[in-house]
Amino acid sequence: MKELIAEAAEVIHQSKMTLALTGAGISVESGIPDFRSAGGLWSKYDPEEYATIGAFREKPEKVWQMLRDMDEIVSNAKPNKAHIGLGELESMGLLQCIITQNVDNLHQAGGARNVIEYHGNSSTLSCLQCGRKYSAKDKQGEFPPRCECNAILKPDVVFFGEAIPGDALNRSFMLASTAQALMVVGTSAVVSPANTIPGIAKRNGAKIIEINKEETHLTHSITDIFIQGGAGEIISALVAEVKRRLGSCGNG
Numbered sequence: 001m002k003e004l005i006a007e008a009a010e011v012i013h014q015s016k017m018t019l020a021l022t023g024a025g026i027s028v029e030s031g032i033p034d035f036r037s038a039g040g041l042w043s044k045y046d047p048e049e050y051a052t053i054g055a056f057r058e059k060p061e062k063v064w065q066m067l068r069d070m071d072e073i074v075s076n077a078k079p080n081k082a083h084i085g086l087g088e089l090e091s092m093g094l095l096q097c098i099i100t101q102n103v104d105n106l107h108q109a110g111g112a113r114n115v116i117e118y119h120g121n122s123s124t125l126s127c128l129q130c131g132r133k134y135s136a137k138d139k140q141g142e143f144p145p146r147c148e149c150n151a152i153l154k155p156d157v158v159f160f161g162e163a164i165p166g167d168a169l170n171r172s173f174m175l176a177s178t179a180q181a182l183m184v185v186g187t188s189a190v191v192s193p194a195n196t197i198p199g200i201a202k203r204n205g206a207k208i209i210e211i212n213k214e215e216t217h218l219t220h221s222i223t224d225i226f227i228q229g230g231a232g233e234i235i236s237a238l239v240a241e242v243k244r245r246l247g248s249c250g251n252g
């Protein structure tokens, strides 16, 4: 593990343009279950019945049963060492942008400023009837939350069957095509179009550093450095090693 951390730290230290692509795995140590690991959200709720825009339009109260479960967990979640470590790399000028599939706002809470949210953010709600917007906090405790026009509100997250926000898509593709290093953290990389980011970066010469509890289909195809284990521990060690290198350079 030590050699892999050193190798990855060297790549990040040398890179002039580093990105991170993160998934639910980076927030598991904050108490938020991921989707596809054993015991993940999709083992409890069938995504076909709970996570498509069609399901929401047809049975919003039912979908809000899952959303409320998630809200109770996410609203109490704190950024973990992985979120904080990426925020530190950003403030050191060694991480230019985080592209996240998560909607938990934990990258921002962990200090990152430049975050592209592929699947939206659960902190605001919208009315599909009249277009009014609300903060989720203002509607906490109301189940399901309703608009003043009485329609059931939808969280501003991207359901299956909805488009990824256009600016998120365009910016992320542009960044991925100019990246020199891409950290892929806590994602099974099975959902498109987020899972096309590593291939774009790779084709443009970026070094791919994958951090995951287990191997994914990227590991033996495009990953250059695979560091297996918990994101919190690994990213903390990585940031410490990068700081050591910066320090040693600083001493001339």
Ligand code: APR
Residues within 6 Å of the ligand: 022, 023, 024, 025, 026, 028, 029, 034, 035, 036, 037, 040, 101, 102, 119, 185, 186, 187, 188, 189, 190, 191, 211, 212, 213, 214, 216, 229, 230, 231, 232
């Ligand atoms: N540290 C590192 N990796 C972890 C950890 C951890 N502590 N815990 C879990 N993982 C890994 C799992 O091994 C898995 O490869 O994180 C990955 C999580 O994969 P998924 O559950 O599929 O989550 P994600 O890749 O973010 O899913 C993408 O699918 O359902 C949709 O919209 C949803 O944004 C989500 C998208």
